[in-house]
Amino acid sequence: MGVDHPAQVRLREPQDRVAGKWAIGILVAAAQGPVRFSELERRIEGISRRMLTLNLRKLEREGLLVRTVYPTVPPKVEYTCTEMALELHETLLSLVSWAGRHSADIARAHAAYDAGRASASA
Amino acid sequence: MGVDHPAQVRLREPQDRVAGKWAIGILVAAAQGPVRFSELERRIEGISRRMLTLNLRKLEREGLLVRTVYPTVPPKVEYTCTEMALELHETLLSLVSWAGRHSADIARAHAAYDAGRASASA
DNA sequence: CCGAATCCTAAATGATACTG
DNA sequence: CAGTATCATTTAGGATTCGG
Numbered sequence: 138m139g140v141d142h143p144a145q146v147r148l149r150e151p152q153d154r155v156a157g158k159w160a161i162g163i164l165v166a167a168a169q170g171p172v173r174f175s176e177l178e179r180r181i182e183g184i185s186r187r188m189l190t191l192n193l194r195k196l197e198r199e200g201l202l203v204r205t206v207y208p209t210v211p212p213k214v215e216y217t218c219t220e221m222a223l224e225l226h227e228t229l230l231s232l233v234s235w236a237g238r239h240s241a242d243i244a245r246a247h248a249a250y251d252a253g254r255a256s257a258s259a
Numbered sequence: 260m261g262v263d264h265p266a267q268v269r270l271r272e273p274q275d276r277v278a279g280k281w282a283i284g285i286l287v288a289a290a291q292g293p294v295r296f297s298e299l300e301r302r303i304e305g306i307s308r309r310m311l312t313l314n315l316r317k318l319e320r321e322g323l324l325v326r327t328v329y330p331t332v333p334p335k336v337e338y339t340c341t342e343m344a345l346e347l348h349e350t351l352l353s354l355v356s357w358a359g360r361h362s363a364d365i366a367r368a369h370a371a372y373d374a375g376r377a378s379a380s381a
Numbered sequence: 382c383c384g385a386a387t388c389c390t391a392a393a394t395g396a397t398a399c400t401g
Numbered sequence: 402c403a404g405t406a407t408c409a410t411t412t413a414g415g416a417t418t419c420g421g
Contacts (some may be wrong), residue, residue, distance in 0.1 A: 158394075173402085175402065185394080187394085187396085189404095189407085190405080191393090198372040199365050199368055200368025209402095211402045212401085214402080214404085221361050221364055224357060225354075227353075228350055228353040242343055243321050243343075244379075245322070246321055246322025247320060247322075250322075296384080307415060308383085308384095310414065310415075312385080334382050334421085336383060359398095380403080383420100384419105384420085385420080386419075388416085389415085390413105390414085393411080395411095396409085397407085398405100399404105399406075399407100400406100401402105401403095
């Protein structure tokens, strides 16, 4: 099974942000060691090639990933977490864990809330 | 000083998400006890009334906040964290702490990355 | 005091096809 | 293998105005 990413983090700077919808999946996957582009593509279910690229670029720009290109044929590119990213790893796991523990509660809360609104407009 | 929210979390469900740009600020503020709408408006710097309302509704729908209306004049509304939200509190603080510790690193990473791209296109 | 309604812009995401 | 380019849709966010 691919990494499911039940949570998403975005970190702000005055004008910028880190990451998008797939950031957690990428960072968690890369935390255990360097990962290749195609490996990420396989492990993160549902991500498009374009979004993977964009998220990788953003994470690299933020200093969370390092991109290493091996000038071989065929090309090989590895993404490695920086120290900074590894410091975040445990927190990300907490987030994922929390979301996993409570996904059913959240679904129930949705249903209850929506039911309330429906009866209100009836 | 208002709560600054250097980080932003969004939590996913199959089809939905929790929270937006201001979620952390709101949840952190509400974790210490019930907060009123206008209090949040004051403590979360830069938030518009509309976005505060929308984020509160979303958090309520996700089961992270409970909204209590006191039918007084003038009206009084309090938002309280649920158990589920309190379980997330520590993780959110970690996130905020991490972002605070590394904001300078991130800024440097941005600058370095952008400088690299500039020389690449030159 | 606590919103809702409307209008608008920018950003994120996705599908698809092409390339060194 | 590891991307880019282009096009389209969806969503988030902000400004402003109105109401119970």
